[in-house]
Amino acid sequence: MIPFEELRAAVGAEHVLVDADLTASYERDWTGRFAGRAGCVVRPRTTEEVAAILTACGAAGVSVVVQGGNTGLVGGGIPAGGEVLLSLTRLDELGEVDVPAAQVTVGAGVTLAALQAHARAAGLDFGVDLAARESATVGGLVATNAGGIRVLRYGSMRAQLLGAEAVLADGSVVSRLAGLLKDGTGYDLVSLLAGSEGTLGVVTKVRLKLVPRARKSCVALLALESTQAAVDLLPGLRDRLPSLSAAELVFADGIALVRKHSGLPAPFEVDHPAYLLLECADRDDPTDALVEAVGEADGLLDALIASDAAGQRALWAYREQHTEAINAEGVPVKLDVSVPLRLLPTLVDRLQPTVAAVAPDARLVVFGHVNEGNLHVNVLGAGEHGEQVTDAVLRVVAELHGSISSEHGVGRAKVAWLQLSRSATEIAAMRAIKDALDPKGTLNPGVLLPSAPGPA
Ligand code: 2HG
């Protein structure tokens, strides 16, 4: 039984939502692939309120699903049915930027765009960026160890995380927000929370590393023969361009789809098989360095370079509008995988025959973050073969020593395939950690790890 009285006492009655028209937007992901009814939605504003909620739910034996901006792509923040949905968007406090340390403490509900604007106003920047920046929240970025477009330069979310405050399943609070860059006092609990998908504790605040603010940037779109050509270019580009901050791979069919839904003009006179979008960003204008590096790059079929803001935005649009354009065609099967970089061309070559073998009418749209060997494999029109497509593609990825989830998390969507990327010993160790921190299985049951087996 949901402890409504305690929940209302903790956050105020107006922040415990039960009417279907008020809870609906929390109960469905924006892609339309995941939906489930929550017992109620609770909207705390402080760590103490989160602690009171978890204490009450733990005592009542009620499960809790944790949600940030609801931009997740694996169903990790959507209820299975009947849970208390803990929405953290009101934890939106922006602490003062600590300029000498280049750090800031912010609430879990702060959006990525708000964090970026806050850091920039203080002459710094935040190292993670991704297309869902306007809605994705810091807590969700930590929970999924989000990657995005600047991992090449600054690493993923875990690499930005210097501290956190989190409420454990029993309502106790762990708080490490001093931002120490050296701390050799045992297990790194903060780092463990990154990628834990709300299964070990509820992150309410984080201490984040900030990076120097680049004032000038430049974007290039290179037309190439193949994925192999893009992979071959990378070492030289990284070597010549210390300001390289993004290297994104897209293909002709993806660009055509984006154009269909956006009305953007064709980037080149003719279509090319593959495209590499590069961004350089620095204190001083990186245009000359990028032009020179592009001029000396092997295997280019064509190239566009933009230094002005509008031109850069226009080139980025071909990449950033992929997700929306795909969704406008229908509800896709979405896979997010990575393989060792040398095997990326092999993966790309194997995808089409692998998908066609189980879903002959399906349409594949692939794009990704090339430096990390990370491909977003979107499959439209798989119909009733969705699960077979997922299984077939993820098996190829495992064969190529890859990860079945590169940056979106495991969520509910990929739990059944976790053992393709993690050994039985690793899964048992993860289960032991989960059981130690959340012995009743209150937090996000069915997310990341299979629901706990019943008593023997
Ligand atoms: C991106 O890189 C996101 O834009 C979304 O990770 C990927 O929609 C996708 O498949």
Ligand code: ZN
């Ligand atoms: Zn991505």
